[in-house]
Amino acid sequence: MTDLSTALSLAEVRLTPVLIADPPLLNTHGVHQPYTPRLIVEVVTADGITGVGETYGDAKYLALARELAAALPGRRVDGLNGLHALAARIPGSGAPESGVDVGGQRGVQTADKLRLSVVSGFEVACLDALGKALGLPVHALLGGKVRDAVEYSAYLFYRWAEHPGGAGQRDDWGAALDPAGVVEQARRFVRDYGFGSFKLKGGVFPPDEEIAAIRALAAAFPGRPLRLDPNGAWSVATSLYVARELGGVLEYLEDPTLGTAQMAEVAAATDVPLATNMCVTTFPEIPEAFAKGAVQVVLSDHHYWGGLLRTRELAAICRTFGVGLSMHSNTHTGISLAAMTHVAATVSDLDNACDSHYPWQTEDVITRRLPFEGGRIEVSDAPGLGVELDRERLEFLHRRWLDDDGTHRDRDDVAAMRVADPDWVMPAVPRW
Numbered sequence: 282m283t284d285l286s287t288a289l290s291l292a293e294v295r296l297t298p299v300l301i302a303d304p305p306l307l308n309t310h311g312v313h314q315p316y317t318p319r320l321i322v323e324v325v326t327a328d329g330i331t332g333v334g335e336t337y338g339d340a341k342y343l344a345l346a347r348e349l350a351a352a353l354p355g356r357r358v359d360g361l362n363g364l365h366a367l368a369a370r371i372p373g374s375g376a377p378e379s380g381v382d383v384g385g386q387r388g389v390q391t392a393d394k395l396r397l398s399v400v401s402g403f404e405v406a407c408l409d410a411l412g413k414a415l416g417l418p419v420h421a422l423l424g425g426k427v428r429d430a431v432e433y434s435a436y437l438f439y440r441w442a443e444h445p446g447g448a449g450q451r452d453d454w455g456a457a458l459d460p461a462g463v464v465e466q467a468r469r470f471v472r473d474y475g476f477g478s479f480k481l482k483g484g485v486f487p488p489d490e491e492i493a494a495i496r497a498l499a500a501a502f503p504g505r506p507l508r509l510d511p512n513g514a515w516s517v518a519t520s521l522y523v524a525r526e527l528g529g530v531l532e533y534l535e536d537p538t539l540g541t542a543q544m545a546e547v548a549a550a551t552d553v554p555l556a557t558n559m560c561v562t563t564f565p566e567i568p569e570a571f572a573k574g575a576v577q578v579v580l581s582d583h584h585y586w587g588g589l590l591r592t593r594e595l596a597a598i599c600r601t602f603g604v605g606l607s608m609h610s611n612t613h614t615g616i617s618l619a620a621m622t623h624v625a626a627t628v629s630d631l632d633n634a635c636d637s638h639y640p641w642q643t644e645d646v647i648t649r650r651l652p653f654e655g656g657r658i659e660v661s662d663a664p665g666l667g668v669e670l671d672r673e674r675l676e677f678l679h680r681r682w683l684d685d686d687g688t689h690r691d692r693d694d695v696a697a698m699r700v701a702d703p704d705w706v707m708p709a710v711p712r713w
């Protein structure tokens with residue numbers, strides 16, 4: 282029998298960028314492209330145990346991931362905290378950038394956020410391998426689950442029936458461009474997945490239309506938690522108008538306006554709780570936002586925050602300051618959903634149902650998709666994440682990435698909208 286040190290040492294790292302199908306979902310910047318990039322990370326131990334992780338697949342994430350992958354062999358899969366220091370030493374990983382990440386809508390883009398997102402994919406892969414080596418589920422490595430299933434909410438989008446020109450894959454959801462369409466979409470989410478709460482991606486239509494959609498949802502599903510997220514598209518005044526109109530109806534309003542200062546102004550003038558995955562996305566953003574009372578719920582995302590261990594650190598900080606915690610999601614496969622579910626299962630005070638784009642992602646890289654039952658995902662007790670890579674599918678989706686002419690290798694919702702409307706530019710903020 283090999284000793285533990287050999288068993289846990291990293292012999293190989295494989296990176297596989299893929300393109301997965303994405304429906305024409307609308308947001309304030311534009312529309313999703315027919316395919317979106319994700320990066321699948323595999324770490325292989327000296328004993329031949331493979332762990333899998335996933336992160337953003339856009340070119341700059343991939344470039345950094347390649348450098349980190351090259352530095353890993355010889356280290357150990359239980360050296361999780363050391364991953365951050367290792368990634369920080371990669372030349373170029375510290376060069377700050379500013380501006381808004383068009384596709385991800387994750388607030389101001391910085392080198393820190395990029396690096397943390399890359400590390401998250403490796404951390405999850407290492408946890409998966411470590412769990413398999415020790416015969417323990419990932420949640421046990423995080424201290425153990427406090428629930429057997431994690432609740433998710435339905436992620437409703439305004440959407441077209443198909444991509445412009447019939448590009449990509451057509452599904453049978455149809456268009457949803459008004460309150461009736463949104464309610465019909467929500468009914469299908471309830472029928473097919475059993476979700477008990479609803480988030481509508483807003484910032485697409487003038488606020489009164491989105492207020493009407495939320496009212497229609499409230500009438501169709503009385504008492505169910507409802508959220509509206511325009512990704513910072515509104516001014517402070519518009520945010521307060523919407524908060525007044527939907528005061529008794531919303532569980533929370535998500536990123537109504539951009540930046541901590543404006544969020545704080547809104548928060549000071551309404552009782553509707555504000556949630557964010559845009560103004561508090563890294564640890565350095567916390568002190569000012571919490572001191573100003575700018576947010577009442579932080580939507581964690583293990584990709585943003587640098588992995589599952591750091592998500593638990595975030596949970597402790599939120600608990601200390603009496604700020605709620607829930608979970609944001611971006612287009613992802615079942616690997617990230619499994620990772621989200623493991624960490625969510627370990628946080629005792631995760632009181633709001635988590636977001637997940639997963640129902641919109643019909644293409645996957647795992648052999649058995651994770652099923653929602655009653656809006657919940659069961660927490661796996663199998664060693665590691667409890668998912669298995671489907672190598673044929675991985676190869677197929679990687680082939681699509683290889684064959685792509687570059688159009689889809691970086692998510693760009695503005696460019697996708699321009700296909701339908703050649704005059705479309707990134708909307709100025711506030712849009713309303």
Ligand SMILES: O=C([O-])C(=O)C[C@H](O)[C@@H](O)C(=O)[O-]
Pocket residue numbers: 306307308384385386482510512558609610611612
């Ligand atoms: O809650 C959010 O802000 C998101 O889920 C960000 C995403 O980029 C979303 O807006 C999308 O996929 O269109």
Ligand SMILES: [Mg+2]
Pocket residue numbers: 510512535536557558559609
């Ligand atoms: Mg959001």
